[in-house]
Amino acid sequence: MTGTETSPDDALALWPAPLAHEAVDATVTVPGSKSVTNRGLVLAALAAEPGWLRRPLRSRDTLLMAEALRALGVGIEETIGSNSAGGPGAPTGSGEAWRVIPAGLHGPATVDVGNAGTVMRFLPPVAALADGPVRFDGDPRSYERPLHGVIDALRALGARIDDDGRGALPLTVHGNGSIDGGPVRIDASASSQFVSALLLSGARFNQGVEVRHVGSALPSMPHIRMTVDMLRSAGAAVDTPEAGGEPDVWRVAPSALLGRDLVVEPDLSNAAPFLAAALITGGRVTIPDWPEHTTQPGDALRDIFTEMGGSCEFTTTADGTALTFTGTGRIRGIDADLHEVGELTPVIAAVAALADSESVLRGISHLRLHETDRLAALAKEFNDLGGDVAETEDGLRIRPRPLHGGIFHTYEDHRLATAAAVLGLTVSGIQVENVATTAKTLPDFPGLWTGMLSATPGAAPVSRG
Structure with a gap:
């Protein structure tokens, strides 16, 4: 295996996605892009x-x-x-x-x-x-x-x-x-x-x-x-x-x-699940070193998640700029063309599944050719948990429904695994298959995630706000 490649045992393991028992309030240092x-x-x-x-x-x-x-x-x-x-x-x-x-x-x-x-x-x-x-x-x-x-x-x-x-x-x-x-x-x-x-x-x-x-x-x-x-x-x-x-x-x-x-700038696309946690729980997450000007697609999260019900602001620290995102606990559905920022789709879809109104995600037919067919995989896994997600010609239509626990298959796709973790914040009993696949772009995602939720005392990359 090379570096952080997933072992067969990791692929078979089920990771219980932790529930958020309170609004998150954390600073999360996201690794490089x-x-x-x-x-x-x-x-x-x-x-x-x-x-x-x-x-x-x-x-x-x-x-x-x-x-x-x-x-x-x-x-x-x-x-x-x-x-x-x-x-x-x-x-x-x-x-x-x-x-x-x-x-x-x-x-x-x-x-x-x-x-x-x-x-x-x-x-x-x-x-x-x-x-x-x-x-x-x-x-x-x-x-x-x-x-x-x-x-x-x-x-x-x-x-x-x-x-x-x-x-x-x-x-x-x-x-x-x-x-x-x-x-x-x-x-x-x-x-x-x-x-x-x-x-x-x-x-x-x-x-x-x-x-x-x-x-x-x-x-x-x-x-x-x-x-x-x-x-x-x-x-x-x-x-x-x-x-x-x-x-x-x-x-x-x-x-x-x-x-x-x-x-190397922090990977802003990998900040998506952490910002989503603030939006879903009505909490606050700060990402240090978020650049004020960047070509990274993940920068679009500021506008997309604001439209879905949160707010964000840049703050200046002794070490540079940081982005603080704050949620209200209310999530609005969205009609969005994600053609230019398709890699953000899985986490946005997870947030949309927990919203108070329907969402339509468009312009992303090319996601069928990514690590897996992401559109088919998202629809199947959300629906198996009680959701109502339909594939369209170029995207997804998501009608929020009460969700229940179950196994969320990830198809060796790192972004499917982080989307499952987002659902698990409010849906009890979600077990994520092969969460280790997140190591493709985000080493030790489980440690970062549980650290944000204070389930891992003293987690080095995360500090309470």
Whole structure:
């Protein structure tokens, strides 16, 4: 197993979701962003000089990314503490830091993607720059997730890939040390990661890259904006539709990338269940270091949960800014297009199931292609607990009903597990199958959760407000 991968025993275990016996009032320190950490690792690996990632997320997905880059020849050194053992140029401040030392990318190598979309999609373009074959494999579910956009685009740009015509894993990228690059047309309507994958490596292609999306509306646009912002911070020249370019066209000019000293933001999407706890219990939760300006999709929670009945404010502390979210105990239904922030859907759906009126969540048909078919899974699991949730063509219709206890299956999907925990705040007897799957992006979620509820005295990441 890699890092925090789920063991068979963990997968069979049932976790009793704790009830909230009073309004929560806690400060919860959320670990770093998976999306920022994995993009930062790729850009640092392709840079012309060493760089640092401070406060990186250590989870299954990020450890898989780090191990994959090491297999390709990249040096990644981990340090813990206040500028300890870092040597000259080490970042200051306490906490964990990863030093990334670029090297000549090479094969033969084998990459285990697990079920991480960022690894399976971001690294084939990197492997095309390597000298030698790189084989990609992963969990059984990874074989079912779409990868054709990246595979077809890389072939059009000059790469050789063997996938036996599947358009999916497993596959082998036969790198020869460089890739031509240039213009390419792709349908990225299944995943915005297809676009990000090509942009992240594009500066290292001989002609750069021009990615033209030709399908229906792109999902998760904030993640593409995150990719563009991080590329520009690393010294790349990027043209985008937002900057006056053509609609659905992104261009990255060929150039060297800079090594950076990057501080990873907290993962705002992983803050969703904790903010939901404040909304549901009529309590208050503070998330330290919530950035006032960010490209993370999770920032939309401020508006969405406010519309559902809470309120939020930024506060200034000695250590920086924090977001405090307060609930009234009343939850309103919502009609929301979540196309750009689909990853927030499971927790929002859980809150909606406890609301006082119907909710419609739209624009999220692409969630059928995530870690599991999230729409089908949410409908089935909520309904098995007495709910009334119907799939629509592009989302869910949720009519609140009294819920009862039972087993909530998670389908090895971390966001299904956190949604179940949210329901368990007010529904007695919910048992969460394989809560350990949350380690994909949120290490020790059970400890954070029970600490917030004061069920674990002295839980280090959580303090009572």
